[in-house]
Amino acid sequence: MRCLFVALLTGVLLSGCASTPQDPSGTWINQAAIEAAVKSGNLREALLAYGPNLEWQLDSPRQLASFSNGFERGEGRFKRQADGELRVHFYGDFEESLSLNNDELIQAQSDTWPEQRFVRAPTAPGPLAPPGSSFEQALYSAYLGGTWLIEEGLGQGGLVLFQADGSLQGLPGAERYALCLAGDCAAMSGEFDSLWLQLGDQGQSWLFELEGDQLRVFEALNRSQIDEMPNYYKGQQRWLLVKR
Incomplete structure (x- = not known):
């Protein structure tokens, strides 16, 4: 009986750990655009095909989200929904939806943009690094x-x-x-x-x-x-x- 109780308790604890939401905090880059540019050699075509957003930065403790498309930066606040989706609200009353799938951050298709996928930047940007710098450095290294x-x-x-x-x-x-x-x-x-x-x-x-x-x-x-x-x-x- 005691062994059965321990086994049940262990199962509950493991189940609780497995259901802990993954922390999305950090910098995410559009690796698909980089790989397409390297493969074809045509940078503009790759960015048009896999863009427009090139980088996301998420800060869970402050619920802040920002994106860069190589020209401008958008900043908003996000809330985690019951299904794990991250709903990002931007000034001007428009929203974007993000979700985590294993090692990818997925930006859902919307009226503004197509679906896009991002991976974590290989290194964290410095405190004074401008928005989009992680994507740029990864692109520059791979492309040239x-x-x-x-x-x-x-x-x-x-x-x-x-x-x-x-x-x-x-x-x-x-x-x-x-x-x-x-x-x-x-x-x-x-x-x-x-x-x-x-x-x-x-x-x-x-x-x-x-x-x-x-x-x-x-x-x-x-x-x-x-x-x-x-x-x-x-x-x-x-x-x-x-x-x-």
């Missing part, structure tokens, strides 16, 4: 990480390193870079992928094509009038980089 050889262009024969934090080594005339993810830069570059190269306080936009182990960087020429938003098209190829 490694060592590149300047096959053609200024600095031919040199080696180039694109770092996950946006720093750049070995490319003449540039020490920082940023990939265009959304917003005005995407509107200006249209069908092309673009990046920003900067040295000191000066920088400019460039268009690029990534195909396999080859990265081609082109001048971004503007066909718009001076009082219109720039509309870029490909100019002369400036660099051909080959991944080693």
Whole structure:
């Protein structure tokens, strides 16, 4: 009888532990968009197919939720529903629904966005890191990480390193870079992928094509009038980089 009581008590305790809701706190990134960009080489197409949201940050103790889409940030508060769903309410009286499925955070399809899936960021962002930085660092590392050889262009024969934090080594005339993810830069570059190269306080936009182990960087020429938003098209190829 005593053994039966112990067994029943153990079962109740284990059942209680198993039903404890998983804590969603932390940073979640859109890994599917990163993998699609790496596989196809076309960053804009991957972001359009698997976006628009690129990162979620959740804080359970304060019931705060925020998302980043590479251009803007939305902030709201969430409540856990009886079925475990996280209902996020944003200013302006609109809501999004999140749920946990094993190691994934799922954003349910809504009138605003399609269903999207996120995984935990490999490292926690620093306290001063801007919104979306975890996704950016994971993308930069997977998409342009490694060592590149300047096959053609200024600095031919040199080696180039694109770092996950946006720093750049070995490319003449540039020490920082940023990939265009959304917003005005995407509107200006249209069908092309673009990046920003900067040295000191000066920088400019460039268009690029990534195909396999080859990265081609082109001048971004503007066909718009001076009082219109720039509309870029490909100019002369400036660099051909080959991944080693």
